[in-house]
Every structure is written in structure tokens, then in C-alpha cells.
Amino acid sequence: MPNDGNISVRVDGLVKRFGSFTAVDRVSFSAYRGEILGFLGPNGAGKSTVIRILCGLLRPSEGSVIVAGVDVGKDPEGVRHHIGYMSQKFSLYNDLEVSENLRFFAGLYGVDRGIAGDRIREAISLAGLQGHEHDLTGTLAGGWKQRLALGCALLHRPEILFLDEPTSGVDPMSRRQFWDLIHGMSGRGVTVFVSTHYMDEAEYCDRLVLMNRGRVVAMGTPPELRHLVKKGALLLAKCEPLGTALQILQGSPGVAEAAVFGNSLHVRVEQAEDALVTLPAMLESRGVKCVSLKPIEASLEDVFVQLAGEQSAVRGGPDR
Amino acid sequence: MSPRRLIAMSRKEFIQIVRDPRSLLIALLMPVMQMVLLGYGVSLDAKNIPVYVYDQEGSQDSQALLKRFQASPYFDVRKTVNSYRDLRYAIDSDRCKLAIVIPFDFSRKLRDTGFAPVQVIVDGTDDNTANLSKGYARAVIARFSADVQHNWLQRQGMPIAASNGNISVDTRIWFNEDLESRNFIIPGIVALVMALVGALLTSLTIAREWERGTMEQLLSTPITPSEVMLGKLIPYFMVGMADAALCLMMSVWWFGVPFRGTLASFFTTTALFLIVILGIGFMISVAIRNQLGASMIALLVTLMPTSLLSGYAFPIDQMPAAVRAITYLVYSRYYVTILKAIYLKGVGVKALGAEMTALAVYAAVIGLLATRAFRKTLD
Structure with a gap:
């Protein structure tokens, strides 16, 4: 672990309440300089709320939030010079040209006039928008809009970048390009916060914070998190019919958990060797055809399913 | 900043x-x-107020009075009718805002008693226009009446100056001269x-x-x-x-x-x-x-x-x-x-x-x- 001098964000006991609803519940974590920290979780997990608090857009109800050495709870304005933020919804001006948007934000961030021109050109080439400087922003395709928004958020060379679901609604090709840009940023020492609900994207992060219902469920590098599932083993089952197989497996002895993944099942068992023998026989006996059953490596999604399941078990049931 | x-x-x-x-x-x-x-x-000005006339007498005197109305920029004498019913209908159907009725004994009364009433009917729906037309009509009739008096005095051989008690108002309107x-x-x-x-x-x-x-x-x-x-x-x-x-x-x-x-x-x-x-x-x-x-x-x-x-x-x-x-x-x-x-x-x-x-x-x-x-x- 890097030493404290390299901490760029430290969150301790953060609580955010909207009326009687607790959106963020006792969340603590730190982020280090140049790190890509991913926030993973379903909609409503509290990812966006945490990011907005870190940007000083929402006031924390409890706890301390230090971003780039600034106490955000006490001085939300003080943090603005140090951060770049891309909100979930595209939020540049559609009725402005590409270059007008960039010039506007360069002005708002107080980028020196002498260097603003260079920064704007860099942002345009980063977004791959050369030759489209005078296009109306509203006419751009989704991927370009996202990259332009990123370019805008980087004009003042922030130390920390907050990206709230930056790739939602963007085609896979553009998502790939976007992540290349994010890696480029982190290579230059920018700390990047990314929230996403794409599990595959989580693998690109240095470290992950798994959130569910306002709480941090787990935290660590992708391999560390996958390791959490290693209690027991994970099997991939292809069965016919799938629904019946799921019902049978969920109640079976030796099966910790079963969940649908695409057109097959992920089954977490205590003992792989035994299960590989007993499960097919049991399924066949109840009239379910077991096409294949083999051990697999746990993905982050499995981790999430497991951890979120444990959390709701603690809280008493999957739904309140 | x-x-x-x-x-x-x-x-x-x-x-x-x-x-x-x-x-x-x-x-x-x-x-x-x-x-x-x-x-x-x-x-808010009232100009060319539409007027109907019921002239029961049709004499030289009654026509002289009506001419005054015709000459005024405030009135537009549209039609002469022959009954109260027609007048009522004209006002009901908004064809006129003001009606003048001259009685059949207008000139006789004027000559014998020196005093002759004329009826003016005003549509009071729009109080502003009604007030204005009432005022203008009074003014037109007053001027006519003054001229009749003047002529009578002259015919009696009285010098004009003898008709004393006249105070003339010399109005000057400031700022919006034409009102x-x-x-x-x-x-x-x-x-x-x-x-x-x-x-x-x-x-x-x-x-x-x-x-x-x-x-x-x-x-x-x-x-x-x-x-x-x-x-x-x-x-x-x-x-x-x-x-x-x-x-x-x-x-x-x-x-x-x-x-x-x-x-x-x-x-x-x-x-x-x-x-x-x-x-x-x-x-x-x-x-x-x-x-x-x-x-x-x-x-x-x-x-x-x-x-x-x-x-x-x-x-x-x-x-x-x-x-x-x-x-x-x-x-x-x-x-x-x-x-x-x-x-x-x-x-x-x-x-x-x-x-x-x-x-x-x-x-x-x-x-x-x-x-x-x-x-x-x-x-």
C-alpha cells in the first residue's frame, strides 16, 4: 500500500440522508494518487451520491470527506479547482459548437488565456473531433459526446477526475476507447473515480468499491475480490429447463448459491469434486437434463451476487 | 469576482x-x-362617435342644431330615423352610441318661451365613452344655445356688451397639448x-x-x-x-x-x-x-x-x-x-x-x- 502522503481522497464514516431515506450509510475508503478506483453496484446503490458529495455538490450528513487536502463538508467550493467531474447525464450545451463548449469551460475553470488555446486543441484531439470543431454539440454521436465531456473536465488539468457512469449508453467500441483515455490519465498521475454498472469494465480498475444499498459491501483489487469467492468453488451449469434447475439447486444440500447468468447457471458449492458427481444425478432424477457442468473462475459479477446476497441475509431478506 | x-x-x-x-x-x-x-x-379618446337622429320637427331650427353635430369631429351623424323603436334598436344593436331626439314643438317653444328641451340618449355600457359623448354633446348644444341667444339679443337691438355676467374660461393645456x-x-x-x-x-x-x-x-x-x-x-x-x-x-x-x-x-x-x-x-x-x-x-x-x-x-x-x-x-x-x-x-x-x-x-x-x-x- 502506498504511504499516506499519496492519499488524494479520504472518506471516513460518510452518511448521506435525504429525509428519512439513508442513501449512503457509513462509507469509508481512501484513494491514492494515480489510482483508478471503480464504484460498482446496481442502480440506487449510492454510487452517484458518493461522487456528488466528493465533488462538493451535495453536503454530507455525517462523516468527513477530504479531497485533495480540502475538507469538502466545510469548504465545498475549495475543491472545485482540483477536480474534474462528468455527470451521469450528458451535460454540455447541445446548442453550442464543440469549440464553444470547450472555450466556455476553459473560462469557467479559469484556464490562463495564454494556454487555453493549446488545451482546447488537446481536448479536441483527445476526443478525436478534429475537423468537427464547429459542429453543434447536439449533433455528435454518443461516444464523441462522452469524449468531449471528458475533454472539458480535463481542461484545467485536475488532480482528481470523477466520472459518473461515463460509458452508459455508449457503443462497445467507444467504451473501449474511453477506457484507454482513462488509463492514459491515471498514467499521468490523475486519480480517477469511475462508477459503472458494467461488470466487465470493473476489471479495468485498479481497485474496486462494491456498493449495495448505500453500503460498501467489499473493497479491493479485482483479483482480491474474486478471491473472496474462493470459499468453495464455482460451477457453470447448462441445464434444460433452466428455471426448474435453478429452483432445485437453490434448496439442495452442498449448494451455497445458484444464480442465472445468461443462458446458464452459476452454482457456488462447498466441494467441487463431490458436486460434479452428485448434482447431475440429482437433476436428472427430477426430470432436468444437465447438458454440462464444469468448474469456472469467479467473475466480479459472481462476487457481487454473493456479497450482495450475504448483505441482504444480514438485513433480513432480499427486499424490504 | x-x-x-x-x-x-x-x-x-x-x-x-x-x-x-x-x-x-x-x-x-x-x-x-x-x-x-x-x-x-x-x-381613450372618443372620436367619430356614431349618432342617430330622430328629428320629430324637421324645421330650419332643428336642422341648424343637427348641422352643429355633423360639423363636430367627435360625432358622426349616421342616420335619421322616424321612431323611438328604431332608435332603441340602433342602440341595442350597437349601431350608435348616442341618439338625439328633437321634439315636434322645438322651434315653437324656442320662439315663445325662449326655452326648448332636446333629448340626448347615451349608451352607458362603456362609461368612459358615455361620459365623453355626454360632455361633447352638452358642449355642442350649449354653443348652439349661446348663438341663438346672441342672435336674439342682436335682433332686439341690444349691444352685445350689455349681456353681462359672462366669464370666459381660457384653457391652456400643458404637456399633452392635443390631449x-x-x-x-x-x-x-x-x-x-x-x-x-x-x-x-x-x-x-x-x-x-x-x-x-x-x-x-x-x-x-x-x-x-x-x-x-x-x-x-x-x-x-x-x-x-x-x-x-x-x-x-x-x-x-x-x-x-x-x-x-x-x-x-x-x-x-x-x-x-x-x-x-x-x-x-x-x-x-x-x-x-x-x-x-x-x-x-x-x-x-x-x-x-x-x-x-x-x-x-x-x-x-x-x-x-x-x-x-x-x-x-x-x-x-x-x-x-x-x-x-x-x-x-x-x-x-x-x-x-x-x-x-x-x-x-x-x-x-x-x-x-x-x-x-x-x-x-x-x-
Whole structure:
């Protein structure tokens, strides 16, 4: 672990309440300089709320939030010079040209006039928008809009970048390009916060914070998190019919958990060797055809399913 | 306050106004339309009042009286009918506003007793026109009566000077010499235009950012609330001043309203009034985060009092005391008073000290409140 001098964000006991609803519940974590920290979780997990608090857009109800050495709870304005933020919804001006948007934000961030021109050109080439400087922003395709928004958020060379679901609604090709840009940023020492609900994207992060219902469920590098599932083993089952197989497996002895993944099942068992023998026989006996059953490596999604399941078990049931 | 951020904000807002057809229509076409519609439409003068006549006698004397009505610019004698029923029908169907009935014994009574009644029937539906036509009709008949008297005295061989007890009123009308109601109303329309355009445009400005989702990005930058306010209002202030100039030109060169004051006093007071209007529009936009709701409320709190309680067309002196008291709270009242004085009386800022002070205080208070209205948080 890097030493404290390299901490760029430290969150301790953060609580955010909207009326009687607790959106963020006792969340603590730190982020280090140049790190890509991913926030993973379903909609409503509290990812966006945490990011907005870190940007000083929402006031924390409890706890301390230090971003780039600034106490955000006490001085939300003080943090603005140090951060770049891309909100979930595209939020540049559609009725402005590409270059007008960039010039506007360069002005708002107080980028020196002498260097603003260079920064704007860099942002345009980063977004791959050369030759489209005078296009109306509203006419751009989704991927370009996202990259332009990123370019805008980087004009003042922030130390920390907050990206709230930056790739939602963007085609896979553009998502790939976007992540290349994010890696480029982190290579230059920018700390990047990314929230996403794409599990595959989580693998690109240095470290992950798994959130569910306002709480941090787990935290660590992708391999560390996958390791959490290693209690027991994970099997991939292809069965016919799938629904019946799921019902049978969920109640079976030796099966910790079963969940649908695409057109097959992920089954977490205590003992792989035994299960590989007993499960097919049991399924066949109840009239379910077991096409294949083999051990697999746990993905982050499995981790999430497991951890979120444990959390709701603690809280008493999957739904309140 | 960073000039760099302020300029960036104003510039962006200006581009958006120019590129938004709706804003452009409000900024450019609305003032012209309002000037034309209200300038021509609202007239408190009564001219060419339609008149029907029921002349029961048809004598030389009765015709002489009717000729007076025909010669008056205030009356338009349309038709002569032969029964009360026809008269009643003409008034019911709005064919005339005034009817004159001359009795069958008009000239005989005049000759024998020196006193002859004439009946004038007035449609009182519109009290203003009714009052005016009643007054004009009395005047026409009084003049006729005086001439008849005069002729009689002459025929009796009495010197005119002997008819004593005559006091002549020599009226001089100041400021609006021709008593054109247009001259009285049009300066006030400038206030209406400012209220309408200013409030409508600014009420959209913050609400639009919320509606389109651009506000969150804006909030995450180092711009301060007062920079947001000033940066956004400067372009609208310039639009408002340009509209004021447009209104001034139209009123003078198109409608021929006299402008006797100085341009400096006109634009100084307009600037103060605009600050009040823009500040109100901005605060509404901050409070109500959708464009439709914000514009409705903006019109309600600016245009309504300006059109009803500012005295632009409906004189404050004639309002009931309670309403008159309320008008002191209506900022447009001061602006309209000043405008009318600048246009017609040509007085300087000094003579209007009280009104100027009231307007300036309003501008200062609203301006201060507006800078505090906008907060840079989402909750």
C-alpha cells in the first residue's frame, strides 16, 4: 500500500440522508494518487451520491470527506479547482459548437488565456473531433459526446477526475476507447473515480468499491475480490429447463448459491469434486437434463451476487 | 469576482440567446408587436362617435342644431330615423352610441318661451365613452344655445356688451397639448415591454440549465453564485437596453409622441427598472426549476402589476384609496411616472428625485436578494 502522503481522497464514516431515506450509510475508503478506483453496484446503490458529495455538490450528513487536502463538508467550493467531474447525464450545451463548449469551460475553470488555446486543441484531439470543431454539440454521436465531456473536465488539468457512469449508453467500441483515455490519465498521475454498472469494465480498475444499498459491501483489487469467492468453488451449469434447475439447486444440500447468468447457471458449492458427481444425478432424477457442468473462475459479477446476497441475509431478506 | 469566468458565462449565454429562435422572437419581435398593438389598440379618446337622429320637427331650427353635430369631429351623424323603436334598436344593436331626439314643438317653444328641451340618449355600457359623448354633446348644444341667444339679443337691438355676467374660461393645456391619449399611454408601454421581455427571458435562464441537465456540470466548476447571476444577466440587460432604444425610436418616429427629456435620464431610469425586472426573473428561475412554470410566474409578478397598477393607462389618482396605497409597492409605478414626465414634460432627474430614489432602492434590494438566491448545491 502506498504511504499516506499519496492519499488524494479520504472518506471516513460518510452518511448521506435525504429525509428519512439513508442513501449512503457509513462509507469509508481512501484513494491514492494515480489510482483508478471503480464504484460498482446496481442502480440506487449510492454510487452517484458518493461522487456528488466528493465533488462538493451535495453536503454530507455525517462523516468527513477530504479531497485533495480540502475538507469538502466545510469548504465545498475549495475543491472545485482540483477536480474534474462528468455527470451521469450528458451535460454540455447541445446548442453550442464543440469549440464553444470547450472555450466556455476553459473560462469557467479559469484556464490562463495564454494556454487555453493549446488545451482546447488537446481536448479536441483527445476526443478525436478534429475537423468537427464547429459542429453543434447536439449533433455528435454518443461516444464523441462522452469524449468531449471528458475533454472539458480535463481542461484545467485536475488532480482528481470523477466520472459518473461515463460509458452508459455508449457503443462497445467507444467504451473501449474511453477506457484507454482513462488509463492514459491515471498514467499521468490523475486519480480517477469511475462508477459503472458494467461488470466487465470493473476489471479495468485498479481497485474496486462494491456498493449495495448505500453500503460498501467489499473493497479491493479485482483479483482480491474474486478471491473472496474462493470459499468453495464455482460451477457453470447448462441445464434444460433452466428455471426448474435453478429452483432445485437453490434448496439442495452442498449448494451455497445458484444464480442465472445468461443462458446458464452459476452454482457456488462447498466441494467441487463431490458436486460434479452428485448434482447431475440429482437433476436428472427430477426430470432436468444437465447438458454440462464444469468448474469456472469467479467473475466480479459472481462476487457481487454473493456479497450482495450475504448483505441482504444480514438485513433480513432480499427486499424490504 | 473573476472577469474571466464572468465573460465566459456572458458569452455563452449570449450565443444561446442568438441561437434560440424563441428567445430571439421574444427579444426582437415582442417589443415591436406590443408597441404596435397597444399603441394603436389602446385609445381613450372618443372620436367619430356614431349618432342617430330622430328629428320629430324637421324645421330650419332643428336642422341648424343637427348641422352643429355633423360639423363636430367627435360625432358622426349616421342616420335619421322616424321612431323611438328604431332608435332603441340602433342602440341595442350597437349601431350608435348616442341618439338625439328633437321634439315636434322645438322651434315653437324656442320662439315663445325662449326655452326648448332636446333629448340626448347615451349608451352607458362603456362609461368612459358615455361620459365623453355626454360632455361633447352638452358642449355642442350649449354653443348652439349661446348663438341663438346672441342672435336674439342682436335682433332686439341690444349691444352685445350689455349681456353681462359672462366669464370666459381660457384653457391652456400643458404637456399633452392635443390631449392625445396616445401620448399619455405610449411612454408607459415602454415599461410594459421591459417587464415582459426582461422577465420572460431571464425566468428561463436558470430553469433551462436544470431542465437540460447542464446545471450539474456548471456547479462542479469554480464559478461563484454571483458570477453565475451577473454573467447570465449581463446579456439580457443589453437586450433590454436595446429594446428600450427600439421602443423609444418607435414611439417618437412612428407614433409621433413628443420626447422632451434627455436620453441620459431615459436610459438611467430604464437601467434601474431593468435591474429590478431581471433580478425578479432570475430569482423565480432559481426557485422554480422548470421553464414553463417559471415564465408563468414571472409574467404574473411583473407584467400584471405593471399593466394594471403602474398608471400606464389607468390613472392612479382615480383608483380607490386602498388600491392606490398598493401601487406604492409596485416598482413599475415609479418607472411609468418617470417615463411620462421625461417624454411629455421633459423634466430632468432632479424633479423626479422621489421616484428615482424609490426605483434605485428597489434595484439595490432586488439585486442583493438575487445574488443570494442562487446556491451551488444540489440539495
